[in-house]
Amino acid sequence: MFRGEQAEMSGSEILSTLLGSEVRGDLLVLFHRNPGLIDTVDGVARRIGRTTVAVINEVRELLELGVLRQKRIGAFEVVSLDRAKDRELLESVANHLKAVRISGEK
Amino acid sequence: MTTPRAKAGASGFDQLFSSKAEGGHRVKTGIAELDEMLRGGFMPGDAVMVAGSAGSGKTTLGLQYLFNGVKLGEPGIYVTFEELPDQIYRDANNFGWDLRKMEEEGKFRVICTSPSLMLESGDGSLLEDIFREVQPQRLVIDSLSHLEMFVKKDDMRMEAYRMISYLKTRGISSILLWESPQISGGSFSVTDVGLSFLVDCIVALKPVEIESSMRKALVILKMRGSDHDKRLREFEITPAGIKIQSAFTNYEGIISGSPRKVASEKFMELFRGASEKRK
Numbered sequence: 001m002f003r004g005e006q007a008e009m010s011g012s013e014i015l016s017t018l019l020g021s022e023v024r025g026d027l028l029v030l031f032h033r034n035p036g037l038i039d040t041v042d043g044v045a046r047r048i049g050r051t052t053v054a055v056i057n058e059v060r061e062l063l064e065l066g067v068l069r070q071k072r073i074g075a076f077e078v079v080s081l082d083r084a085k086d087r088e089l090l091e092s093v094a095n096h097l098k099a100v101r102i103s104g105e106k
Numbered sequence: 107m108t109t110p111r112a113k114a115g116a117s118g119f120d121q122l123f124s125s126k127a128e129g130g131h132r133v134k135t136g137i138a139e140l141d142e143m144l145r146g147g148f149m150p151g152d153a154v155m156v157a158g159s160a161g162s163g164k165t166t167l168g169l170q171y172l173f174n175g176v177k178l179g180e181p182g183i184y185v186t187f188e189e190l191p192d193q194i195y196r197d198a199n200n201f202g203w204d205l206r207k208m209e210e211e212g213k214f215r216v217i218c219t220s221p222s223l224m225l226e227s228g229d230g231s232l233l234e235d236i237f238r239e240v241q242p243q244r245l246v247i248d249s250l251s252h253l254e255m256f257v258k259k260d261d262m263r264m265e266a267y268r269m270i271s272y273l274k275t276r277g278i279s280s281i282l283l284w285e286s287p288q289i290s291g292g293s294f295s296v297t298d299v300g301l302s303f304l305v306d307c308i309v310a311l312k313p314v315e316i317e318s319s320m321r322k323a324l325v326i327l328k329m330r331g332s333d334h335d336k337r338l339r340e341f342e343i344t345p346a347g348i349k350i351q352s353a354f355t356n357y358e359g360i361i362s363g364s365p366r367k368v369a370s371e372k373f374m375e376l377f378r379g380a381s382e383k384r385k
Contacts, residue, residue, distance in 0.1 A: 033192040035209070038219040038232065047190070071235075074226035078219075 009065075011096020014089055017065050023050060024058045031068065031081040038080045065089065133244070133279045135167075136174020139350035143326055143335035148307060151277050152330070153270045155250075155301065157286040158311030163322060163343050164283045166201070167311070168246035169194070170347045171281055172214065173203040175244040181213045182244035183236065187224070187252040191216040201347045215240050221252045225265055242278055249283035250301070263300050270304055286310075306330040311341075314360050323360055324350060 009017070018028060026048045031037060039047070045055040059079060062068040066085040071078050132147030141147045148154055158164050172182035184205075186194060194216050198205045208214035215236055223232055250266060257265050266282075273280045282305065302308060308327040313320050324341045326334045337353040338360055357365045 034190045034218055036191045036215055036217040038217060038223065040220075040223070043220055071231075073223055073232050076223060076226055078223060078232070 009092075011092045011099070014065065015093050015096060017061060018067075018089075018093070020061065021058060023048075023055055024061060026050070027055065027058055027062060028067070031086075035081045035083060038078050040076050040078055044079060133180075134174065134178060135171050136177065137167075137170060137348055137350060139339070140324075140348075143339065143350070144307075144329065145333055145335075148279055149329075149331055151274055151279055152306035153274065153304070154279075154281045154307040154309065155284050155305040156281055156309045156311065157284040159287050159313065160285060162311040162313055163341070163348060164285075164311060165189075165194075165197070165248055166343055167309075167348055168248060168281050168283055169198050169203060169205075170201070172244055172246055173198070173205070173208075176208050176213045180243040181240050182246070183214070183233070183240060183242045184216045184246045184248065185224070185233075186216065186218050186248045187221050188248060189218075191218050201345065203347075212240065215242075221256045224269075225253060225256055237276070244280070245273060245278050246281045247283065249285055251283075251285040263304065266301050267304055302328070312360075314365055316354075316357065316360075316365050323354065 017024075019025060027044070030044070030048050037044075037047075041056055041059050042052050044059065045052045048055070059068065063070060063079070066082060067089060068079045069082040069085075071080070131150055132141070132144070133150055133152075134141050134147040135144070156164050156167055169184065172184055175182045184194065189197075195205050205214060205216060209216070217233065217236060219232065227233070247269075250269075253265060254262055270280070270282075284301070305328075307329045310325050310327050312323045312325075314323050315321075322341050322343070323338050325338045326336070337355075339353050340351045342349050342351065354360055354365075356367055358368050359365050
């Protein structure tokens with residue numbers, strides 16, 4: 001259903017992808033507060049009070065970015081937080097923000 | 107897949123003939139009085155059912171067992187079908203148990219998933235990555251009762267058996283929480299789907315009303331291959347977790363839901379009353 005491929009992205013591209021929509025923001029908050037969550041897209045949608053249709057593309061974006069990973073369990077596709085990749089991406093964003101601040105100060 | 111056994115460096119063959127398997131080693135809950143009741147702790151690799159009604163302290167007991175396990179060098183996993191992990195972290199923090207820190211150290215995980223996925227993953231594929239990362243020696247499922255919503259009553263026993271066997275073959279000592287509204291009456295029926303026969307040990311938690319106040323009682327109903335304390339003990343959920351107190355020695359009929367003072371205690375009360383009147 002999804003592919004977790006991620007092309008090399010700059011810190012600013014990662015940041016704009018992460019904050020690209022309200023639903024994506026809700027998904028990030030859900031997975032950051034609950035890093036051990038493993039569920040189907042339907043289940044994830046229910047947990048943030050949205051419909052599957054509303055979250056499916058947002059989940060795809062996060063899979064492509066690498067924040068989420070997917071796995072097949074029997075007849076189901078499940079998604080979960082990729083902790084290592086998430087940490088790596090957050091570091092890129094933090095470095096980007098630091099660079100922006102330093103250049104702003106100059 | 108590396109199992110906890112492999113990590114410990116002992117093969118199944120070694121374990122078969124080790125003194126530990128003969129009863130020397132116990133899986134300590136870290137709750138001193140409970141370990142004493144269990145004659146040192148649970149038997150290694152056993153499946154333990156902790157049964158009780160809502161609010162009886164099952165989740166607290168499960169978390170305390172895992173938290174103390176990590177302190178003893180035994181990594182653990184908490185699988186919840188009910189609460190989201192952030193609620194679990196928050197509740198554990200109230201007892202001074204920093205689960206997030208233990209997760210960062212790679213010794214602990216809270217996994218939140220749906221019972222249907224757990225059932226679909228009969229071969230354990232749902233948890234296998236996490237097992238590889240954490241190498242758990244302890245695991246708590248909160249709760250087994252949730253599986254009931256997804257399987258027919260007749261299949262429940264088979265599914266539970268499969269889950270228990272999966273954990274046992276990996277040498278994991280598990281606690282399976284069971285929401286049981288009716289641990290009462292003479293039959294001590296903990297579940298109505300015959301799960302009591304599948305588990306090695308049953309610990310029942312029950313709220314009891316005594317002299318117009320609600321108190322909590324704990325009893326070990328069954329423990330395969332070991333002696334254990336048969337008395338009904340009072341316990342409290344304190345700011346530091348579960349604390350087990352003395353036995354309800356002066357009361358009978360607590361499990362049946364109609365506690366009354368034992369005859370000797372009644373006699374003593376009458377005797378005390380009479381001697382006070384005489385004064």
